[in-house]
Amino acid sequence: MIALIQRVSEASVRVDGQVVGAIGPGLLVLLGVERGDDKTLAERLLHKVSGYRVFGDEQGKMNLNVQQAGGSLLVVSQFTLAAETKKGMRPSFAEKAAAPELAESLYDYFVAQGRRQGLRVETGRFAADMQVSLTNDGPVTFWLQV
Numbered sequence: 001m002i003a004l005i006q007r008v009s010e011a012s013v014r015v016d017g018q019v020v021g022a023i024g025p026g027l028l029v030l031l032g033v034e035r036g037d038d039k040t041l042a043e044r045l046l047h048k049v050s051g052y053r054v055f056g057d058e059q060g061k062m063n064l065n066v067q068q069a070g071g072s073l074l075v076v077s078q079f080t081l082a083a084e085t086k087k088g089m090r091p092s093f094a095e096k097a098a099a100p101e102l103a104e105s106l107y108d109y110f111v112a113q114g115r116r117q118g119l120r121v122e123t124g125r126f127a128a129d130m131q132v133s134l135t136n137d138g139p140v141t142f143w144l145q146v
Helices: 039-051 100-116
Strands: 002-015 018-023 026-032 062-064 072-077 121-123 130-145
Touching (some): 002 039, 002 072, 072 100, 100 121
Antiparallel strands (some): 002 018, 002 026
């Protein structure tokens, strides 16, 4: 599983012109599911995302995680993170990307587990044509993979 996380001051997702998820300060999590991923990997990635210290403390050092900073998560499915891009000029999804059924199941599991842990979690809509807006704070962006 892959999470591209961005520290944001705000972020939102629209589908058909309607906002389906929005947060203030927190993390925009673009979540990619690969073949062979399972619930154990989803839990490990959630642990890493929620515990990753990317928010400033009193001295401005990145020592706080999203909960310690009082932030939220906006989780958006992003199958293109699992693209094969080493060859050619067009991405391929045949080798690495999970089948849509597995990807949706693990996406839903990731979100549900986050909420069970007390995180404030908003979402996009799986497999929809989404418009994502964000204000990256920093900019701060990290690629996390388990």
